[in-house]
Amino acid sequence: MSFSSPPTATAALAPARLNAWQVLACGAAIVTLSMGVRHGFGLWLLPITSEQGWSRESFAFAMAVQNLSWGVFGIFAGMAADRFGAFRVLIAGALMYTLGLLGMAWSTSTTGFALTAGVLIGAAQAGTTYAVIYGVIGRQIAPERRSWAMGVAAAAGSFGQFLMVPVEGWLISSFGWQQALIWLSAALLLVIPLALGLREPGFAAGQAPVREQTIVQALREALGYRSFQLLMAGYFVCGFQVVFIGVHLPSYLKDNGLSPQVASYALALIGLFNVIGTYAAGALGQRLPKRHILAFIYLARAVAITVFLVVPLSPMSVYVFAAVMGVLWLSTVPPTNAVVAQIFGVAHLSMLGGFVFFSHQIGSFLGVWLGGLLYDSTGSYDVVWLIAIALGVFAALVNLPVRETAIARGPHRVGASA
Template sequence: MWMVLLAAGGAFALSLGVRNTMGLYLSSLNTATGLGVASISLAFAFGQLWWGLTQPFAGAVADRIGAGRVIVTGLILIAIGTVITPYMTTTLGLIFSIGVLGAGGAGMAGPSVLMAASTRLMPASKRGISIGIVNAGGSFGQFAIAPVSIALTASIGWASSMQWMGLLVLLALPAAWLLRGNANAMASAAATAAGTRVLSTREVLALALKTPSYLLLAVGFLVCGFHVAFLATHLPGVVEACGMSPTIAGWALALVGLFNMFGSLAMGWAVGRWRMKSLLSLLYTVRGLGVLVFVLAPKTPAVMLIFAALMGLTFLSTVPPTVGLVAKMFGPANMAMLYGVLMLGHQLGGFLGAFLGGQVFALTGGYDWVWYMDLALAAAAALIHLPIREAPLARSVRPAAA
């Protein structure tokens, strides 16, 4: 059990940690290329979108041929994309390295595949806390890797620092062996013994898209993507716009990661004790109140770090109840694909958060209007989860043909 969680959590720590520290290089990329914040933000925004687009397909492939091969491919793509980014001098080049290779690899070695693999390998009674632990692994990666990135940049320059980040992610390769196997094979064996058959990927997807609760969950997760991508991409810029040093930006990102560890573990524990839709509504309410207080408060280093810690508590804490609701509604057989579809919606929101953050800054010289959008979306997300029905809505098998 613990080896599975260590493998999935460690792989997520490295893939998400490296990916979410890329925002620390935005200013250096702008200085080196002269492309402007808006153009570079487009590459980051495309990466948010592509990270989401890869996950349903990566999940479907992992469900069919096994998670291990998909994870290996993803880690190698992250490394290549990150290593070649300093050589890119055009917007299209940055879109290719950051948005296609790096983000695509992170999608293949990302939450839909890793969490589905751990869900498949864990007993049903332990799924909530196991998802929380794996999710906390991603947060620990951000907490641990952001200071390393800053230290490397100070000692060897931003370009070499970024390339070392790309090589660092390859340490997750051994996790692929521990997480090998696929959910469909296990489900098919059980179904054959019971005289039933597993629904095909197309049948399960069609069923999910006709389920109102699944669609509401997708809309809420889109809002989460907007919040998360805006912070991951533009929090260093927010710190700089407030007249603070890059060190504060690095520690703010690290605190987001650290406190998301606590939030993820707490949410994984809470999933088995309270209604998951109510937990999601609570998370968005807390997030909205945190943004409101930050907008009204004086911008000092202490306020910035406290805000980062509060955002960290809700940053990816939405994942355990979201994964839990999908597993409860549809079972584990097609988890990677179904959660991957939700991640696609999450990253559509992420694209908007990263892109609009750069556009608003370019037009107004600040981020105020993005915070206002953040507030409105948080309030909408808190309400939209309330009608969700928490019950098994469909079976993953049908009677076998005579």
């Protein structure tokens, strides 16, 4: 199977593309590692706060800072990847991830924990996850297969959650939470050899391909475009929901008398079923309007959370909820990024993906931090669950007006709205 368009005279002058399967294999493996480790951080909440004598809000604040840092640095990681290629950004991200996990293990104060588990790991995730990988996919895989390929990469991140969360739970129970973090820090160094498979020919000697827009022009155009604003609003909700659930679900279940194993299995089920959801969302994005896919995902999340809160809590209800949420978990990622590429092209895709993801991470910051703050002040997570439901309905509505057609560029079109 070939993912490339037929050669043309123009294409013959362009840099050679990487092998599509090589891009998918290396990109998927990197996302598996980076996202797999990230999805398991909720397992550290209780052991770290118990041993260190910290409040849940302190841990939640560090995770909130991590998500905000990821969003802020994601913009600059995207710019660097568009300018110098993904390879250099991935190397820097892998090294920062390793240092951040070691700092997380050895921090003795909440400030140090927020700087390492928060700022440093957040910056590392910016350089080792979707914005950077999707930039390579957008440039190296033909448009008619792009949404599908993004679904494959997102599915890999979900498989990483299914694979890594039980491993992280086993490491904590077998070696203690500190040693578990040290083992994971070593595992993240595998990103470096995998990044070799994503060295794009067009970025040889640090030279980026010629573009019709500068960074400032591309950014002004996107931020002034109504559909881009709506995508950012929807992605804000995505971040709020998934990070609140991912970090606080283990504690919510323990508070209600369920064992830590139920939480580990639930997070693993979310990852397993999200393999199906993200792949399906990417594949369907080649056939259906992506705005309809996004609206369905957000509305279905609101319904799933509502049902979960209404039915009696049991291990079975948790597993069913995890499976349903898993299908919906990161399935917003392929259609959202594919729409951005479809509207604006791929020249600045990593940067624009970073800006959309920044909105996601503001939502993540609020979701994880409010979860800890409101729990400490009210003694329950009820208010945050209700906020997550309302936001799901909001996100479904704002995605419906998104226009997916390529933007019309001209001397008077930059920054036009739709």
